[in-house]
Amino acid sequence: MTEAMLYDYWRSSASWRVRIALNAAGIPFRSVTVDLLAGDQRGDAHLERNPQGFIPVLEIDGLRLTQSLAIVDHIDETRNAGFLPGDAAGRARVRALAHVVAMDTHPVCNPSVVSEVVRLTDGGDAVREGWMHWFIRRGLAAFERMLADGPQGRFCHGDRPGLADFCLIPQVYNADRWGVDRADLTRIDAIARSCAELPAFAKAHPDSVR
């Protein structure tokens, strides 16, 4: 079988989710850097892979896939990887948690969005920082409250890591990168520590793939 090929960038949160999922499912892959700082994502070669000009793009199973959560679902369904619980209530809960990050937090803090805010305000780094603080904090605070309701354990949903954890961990990294105060978000902190101990997460960390 052809080796899976991941077009990614070391610090991209969406790529990081997919790296965790590939590792967790035991799928070997080759990583190809799309250098976001150099603007590779806007080049013809990458737009041919993904008209959105975003990463990650995963070539696997003879398919070329875009959108990190669609990719994670593909891996889960085709490898029976157990990224979602088996019961309907659990599946809905894990997906809702994942989407708090993947829909309402991360896209709002995407570089292309924040750059537009900075351009419109001419506010430079102060505006960028304020934006990150506001929206990351809002997302993680809601996530923490939602964690209280449902199965407790070492991970977001009991003692097995899954889709919600794949989304949470890169967002926590971004929170720390921007100096967002999360001292009171103790459930999230405990889960982040549990995830850091797992090889699938550790191998996917930006510092490991840079």
Add this chain to the structure above:
Amino acid sequence: MTEAMLYDYWRSSASWRVRIALNAAGIPFRSVTVDLLAGDQRGDAHLERNPQGFIPVLEIDGLRLTQSLAIVDHIDETRNAGFLPGDAAGRARVRALAHVVAMDTHPVCNPSVVSEVVRLTDGGDAVREGWMHWFIRRGLAAFERMLADGPQGRFCHGDRPGLADFCLIPQVYNADRWGVDRADLTRIDAIARSCAELPAFAKAHPDSVR
């Protein structure tokens, strides 16, 4: 069985997706308005339902569900509703299309985000309109290009409406509401016309539920 109860607002895109899905699956539901203009979403009663303070919230099957796409997945999986194709390639394609809208377009244009842009710029309606134009156009243009690759038909993925159509239609409505030029996006326009003819979509339209 207890009737399903949807906490929604007539013009909320995320609520609209869920209304289409409920209609398409033939699930009767009662709608309870959370008046976004009056700030109901920030009241204690609603924060108790959803710590994010967002709509929709769906009470169904003895569960209280949040996040529109997690809700649509719940309906699909528990009712075998066929919102996704049966093949892995099709599922990944439909999800990716859905996420172009639900992750990269709609959340960036959420009122709470745009209000923050307006506040930071003190730019009023001109900034609001410019923001909507830029990000809605960006999302729909990518969506149009992605439609070209894969099964053609009356809907986003062949001749059966599904998850991608549920996400697309409210976004097209928002494009028109803000005066976004989409004359060149002919595939999207044809799909929007096909969807408008279906009762599940027509009954869910803001003008029908207002």
